[in-house]
Amino acid sequence: MRDLRIGALKMITTAWRMDRRKTVVSVILMVSGAVAAPALAAALAWMTGAVIAGDTAAAAWAGVSVAALAVAALTFGHFAHLAYFELSELAELDFAEQLITLSNGSAGIEHHERPEHADTLTVLQREARQFRVGLEALLTSAGLLLAVALTAVLLAKVNPWLLLLPLAAFPPLLTGRIAERISDRARTGTAEPTRVALNLFHLTTSARLAGELRVFRLAGELRGRHRTLWATATRGLVRAQLAATWVRAAGQIVFALAYVGAVLLVVRDAITGRRGVGDVVLVIALAAQVNQQVTTAVTLLQDLQRMAAAYRRLAGLTEVVTATGPSRPDQSPPDRLRDGITLRDVSFTYPGTGTPVLGEVNLKLPAGSTVAIVGENGAGKTTLVKLLCGFYQPTRGQVLADGVDLSRVPMPAWRERVAAGFQDFIRYEFPAGETVGVGDLPRAGDEAAILAALSRAQADDVLEQLDDGLRTQLGKTYADGAELSGGQWQKLALGRALMRSAPLLLVLDEPTSALDPQAEHALFEQYAEQARRVSAATGAITLFVSHRFSTVRMADLIIVVRDGRVVESGSHADLAASGGLYSELFALQARAYS
Numbered sequence: 325m326r327d328l329r330i331g332a333l334k335m336i337t338t339a340w341r342m343d344r345r346k347t348v349v350s351v352i353l354m355v356s357g358a359v360a361a362p363a364l365a366a367a368l369a370w371m372t373g374a375v376i377a378g379d380t381a382a383a384a385w386a387g388v389s390v391a392a393l394a395v396a397a398l399t400f401g402h403f404a405h406l407a408y409f410e411l412s413e414l415a416e417l418d419f420a421e422q423l424i425t426l427s428n429g430s431a432g433i434e435h436h437e438r439p440e441h442a443d444t445l446t447v448l449q450r451e452a453r454q455f456r457v458g459l460e461a462l463l464t465s466a467g468l469l470l471a472v473a474l475t476a477v478l479l480a481k482v483n484p485w486l487l488l489l490p491l492a493a494f495p496p497l498l499t500g501r502i503a504e505r506i507s508d509r510a511r512t513g514t515a516e517p518t519r520v521a522l523n524l525f526h527l528t529t530s531a532r533l534a535g536e537l538r539v540f541r542l543a544g545e546l547r548g549r550h551r552t553l554w555a556t557a558t559r560g561l562v563r564a565q566l567a568a569t570w571v572r573a574a575g576q577i578v579f580a581l582a583y584v585g586a587v588l589l590v591v592r593d594a595i596t597g598r599r600g601v602g603d604v605v606l607v608i609a610l611a612a613q614v615n616q617q618v619t620t621a622v623t624l625l626q627d628l629q630r631m632a633a634a635y636r637r638l639a640g641l642t643e644v645v646t647a648t649g650p651s652r653p654d655q656s657p658p659d660r661l662r663d664g665i666t667l668r669d670v671s672f673t674y675p676g677t678g679t680p681v682l683g684e685v686n687l688k689l690p691a692g693s694t695v696a697i698v699g700e701n702g703a704g705k706t707t708l709v710k711l712l713c714g715f716y717q718p719t720r721g722q723v724l725a726d727g728v729d730l731s732r733v734p735m736p737a738w739r740e741r742v743a744a745g746f747q748d749f750i751r752y753e754f755p756a757g758e759t760v761g762v763g764d765l766p767r768a769g770d771e772a773a774i775l776a777a778l779s780r781a782q783a784d785d786v787l788e789q790l791d792d793g794l795r796t797q798l799g800k801t802y803a804d805g806a807e808l809s810g811g812q813w814q815k816l817a818l819g820r821a822l823m824r825s826a827p828l829l830l831v832l833d834e835p836t837s838a839l840d841p842q843a844e845h846a847l848f849e850q851y852a853e854q855a856r857r858v859s860a861a862t863g864a865i866t867l868f869v870s871h872r873f874s875t876v877r878m879a880d881l882i883i884v885v886r887d888g889r890v891v892e893s894g895s896h897a898d899l900a901a902s903g904g905l906y907s908e909l910f911a912l913q914a915r916a917y918s
């Protein structure tokens with residue numbers, strides 16, 4: 325009940341915030357339309373009584389009232405619909421925006437990787453429409469409550485025993501709630517197979533992956549898996565629906581018996597002459613309405629409960645997201661790095677797993693240096709990068725920027741000083757200039773800055789091939805959008821990473837994997853040279869992850885990671901001469917290329 329109250333309050337404040345006039349008009353129309361129905365029954369009874377009594381004037385007035393109330397009862401709801409249609413659209417948009425903000429609003433990305441939060445997100449994504457239905461349900465409920473009250477008064481006037489009729493509405497309401505809880509549990513229980521199935525659906529329908537699916541002839545296999553998962557989820561939902569339907573039907577049977585009893589009662593009173601024919605008409609009309617009111621109330625309650633559950637989930641998610649930031653963000657990141665970034669006894673275990681991925685990492689990334697991280701697949705390189713970007717907090721130990729503990733720095737402030745390019749970059753289907761410019765939002769439209777970033781990323785050639793230069797719309801989602809090759813998209817992504825003019829840390833996690841080794845080498849050679857010059861002023865550190873030793877060897881400092889531990893660090897010359905893992909991997913790659 326508390327959830328319901330909170331949900332209703334939130335929904336109505338959202339509508340009020342969106343458009344006050346439309347909210348008021350919707351409420352008035354909805355309430356008047358709903359109250360008109362029992363009033364119509366009363367007018368019918370009045371008309372029948374007047375006709376039987378031969379009172380022509382009263383019968384005429386009653387007839388006019390019947391006509392007016394019938395029009396109100398039948399049409400106000402539709403006009404209300406017009407008024408709240410836009411409100412509902414806005415409520416859905418408001419919800420979608422909240423979800424986008426929440427998905428991206430946390431300091432870290434931990435909640436994305438926890439299955440229970442991923443499940444909550446999946447349910448919320450699917451429940452987005454519930455916010456539109458919820459508003460309609462709320463407005464209808466307000467009218468319904470008044471209609472029920474008026475109906476109760478009219479029935480009590482005929483025979484107080486008839487008040488039992490609305491009371492008989494409670495069993496269906498109760499069973500309706502139980503049924504909705506059963507369905508809600510099923511939705512949560514089937515969230516995981518649904519999420520995985522949706523993911524497979526996305527994979528199998530994405531134009532980008534069509535080639536790989538064909539080469540491996542995976543479409544059939546994935547379609548089969550998709551079907552199995554979907555069937556599992558559907559089985560769970562259908563089973564719950566069946567149980568819910570039986571529970572609901574039990575409540576409705578109680579009401580049906582009460583309905584028959586009420587009609588028999590007033591017919592008996594009419595036969596014995598205690599009540600007039602008008603009262604029989606009134607009770608038959610009202611009893612039918614009570615039946616309708618109960619059915620509507622049960623459906624509304626389901627909608628309201630789903631809306632309340634969606635708000636509850638949203639609140640839960642908000643709590644998780646706001647709880648992931650530093651507990652005492654009382655420090656600011658340094659303006660420039662003088663000493664560097666230090667990792668002190670850093671260990672890390674991904675949330676929800678028991679195996680440490682990084683253990684006791686002690687590292688110093690000197691200010692102004694270019695640092696390369698190397699290691700075999702799964703060694704922990706990207707995880708190290710994620711900690712430096714503040715996506716996660718270390719499970720133990722500290723990351724310090726010039727002595728300032730990052731766990732005490734508000735993450736948005738740290739992120740403003742970090743620039744990054746990842747292997748899993750996003751293909752923003754914007755005009756080419758914007759695709760690069762969003763790397764530094766305040767300068768997203770600054771053509772000179774964009775061209776400079778593209779030149780740093782050695783991506784001028786991509787631009788030359790675009791018909792309309794920076795203004796060329798990218799992406800096949802648009803009919804006239806230009807499609808780029810994987811390497812071209814990656815070059816633009818690299819340009820985006822290089823948009824920020826004065827980051828303290830530039831992270832490049834295999835951002836050039838789609839380029840050929842020569843192109844990567846040339847790019848880094850030029851880039852490292854520039855980075856050294858720029859970092860003389862800001863102390864910026866450039867950290868890159870690469871599997872290509874021709875690139876790695878250019879770094880001032882090379883860090884070798886194995887099984888989550890730093891096993892070697894030093895310059896290329898030192899490490900190559902030491903005969904350790906680095907020299908072994910280097911020699912292996914050199915042989916492969918020679």
Ligand SMILES: Nc1ncnc2c1ncn2[C@@H]1O[C@H](COP(=O)(O)OP(=O)(O)OP(=O)(O)O)[C@@H](O)[C@H]1O
Pocket residue numbers: 437674677681699700701702703704705706707708
């Ligand atoms: N989100 C996650 N949840 C749980 N474990 C993870 C997660 N991401 C990575 N891991 C695990 O952490 C370990 C290190 O992964 P990481 O991505 O840091 O390796 P890497 O050195 O960057 O590898 P690669 O060269 O293949 O990119 C791996 O064993 C991986 O399975």
